Amino acid sequence: MDLYFKIQRYLACLLVQQKKFLKLSEPVISFTFDDAPNSAFMNGAEILKKYGFRGTYFISLGLAEQNRPEGACFDIKHLTDVVEDGGELGCHTYNHIHFYKSRLSKIREDLKKNQDKINELIPGYRFTSFAYPYGEQTLESKKLVREIYDSARSINRGINYKCTDLNNLQAVQLDEHMDPQKVFDFIEQAIRTKGWLVFYTHDVQKNPSSWGCTPEYFEAIVKYCYNRNIKAFTIEKVIKMFPQT
Ligand SMILES: [Zn+2]
Numbered sequence: 001m002d003l004y005f006k007i008q009r010y011l012a013c014l015l016v017q018q019k020k021f022l023k024l025s026e027p028v029i030s031f032t033f034d035d036a037p038n039s040a041f042m043n044g045a046e047i048l049k050k051y052g053f054r055g056t057y058f059i060s061l062g063l064a065e066q067n068r069p070e071g072a073c074f075d076i077k078h079l080t081d082v083v084e085d086g087g088e089l090g091c092h093t094y095n096h097i098h099f100y101k102s103r104l105s106k107i108r109e110d111l112k113k114n115q116d117k118i119n120e121l122i123p124g125y126r127f128t129s130f131a132y133p134y135g136e137q138t139l140e141s142k143k144l145v146r147e148i149y150d151s152a153r154s155i156n157r158g159i160n161y162k163c164t165d166l167n168n169l170q171a172v173q174l175d176e177h178m179d180p181q182k183v184f185d186f187i188e189q190a191i192r193t194k195g196w197l198v199f200y201t202h203d204v205q206k207n208p209s210s211w212g213c214t215p216e217y218f219e220a221i222v223k224y225c226y227n228r229n230i231k232a233f234t235i236e237k238v239i240k241m242f243p244q245t
Pocket of ligand 1: 035
């Protein structure tokens, strides 16, 4: 990453925040899917449901039904199914744009377009959760995102506990390069800290992309959470557990 953008992200993380004190009586997990390929809506959702969980799907409606490196992007029919089933759709911009290279007016327009499009498909649905495409954050874009959404998930690795920046939620990626034992260690850490552990991945399929995982890998993580008696909720549901001010 260019040093200039690294500094941008560092300053954005430091100076634009939405701090809340997270005090949970027990640890909680969220499973999120970025982009999100059909396999996330099918295999990912099926595995979560098997254990009584639901996920958050961060979608860029401009990618609908397109082919991406991680497989075919979602079919429109999956969107209503997820919402009716208790899952959540989050915003990931309309065109999966780079914040580092976009003017604020373009970002604003793009976010609005994603909201308008989802309302054509699901009238009245409001995105309350956001995930930064490519994890890119700038001072101005973070302020805008904070105005519109209740939370924004980053790709900064970590667990959310105690003083949590809702404008920069920490997360842990699930992909085949990540040793499952390391993932289990994060879950144990969430238990010890009574924290909020947010996972993210992309495709969940037999031959996954570098950003995704196999159904077996994904299920091993979900099952571990289930066996450790941790509940998994959508981002939106966990945000409602924060004290309202
Ligand atoms: Zn993405």
